[in-house]
Amino acid sequence: MPFAEAAGAWIRIERGKGEDAIARIYTDMRAGKINPAEGHILGFK
Numbered sequence: 001m002p003f004a005e006a007a008g009a010w011i012r013i014e015r016g017k018g019e020d021a022i023a024r025i026y027t028d029m030r031a032g033k034i035n036p037a038e039g040h041i042l043g044f045k
Helices: 005-006 021-031
Strands: 012-017 038-043
Touching: 012 021, 021 038
Parallel strands: 012 038
Antiparallel strands: none
């Protein structure tokens, strides 16, 4: 079973754009507030 197919059962992809989104996720991750089942895809644009 390919990884992406298997991961779909336990991971949720979250997308964010801009400096504010990046800063928020970074801060939350360092504080241990990010759910391990969330995959964050972030970009400046």
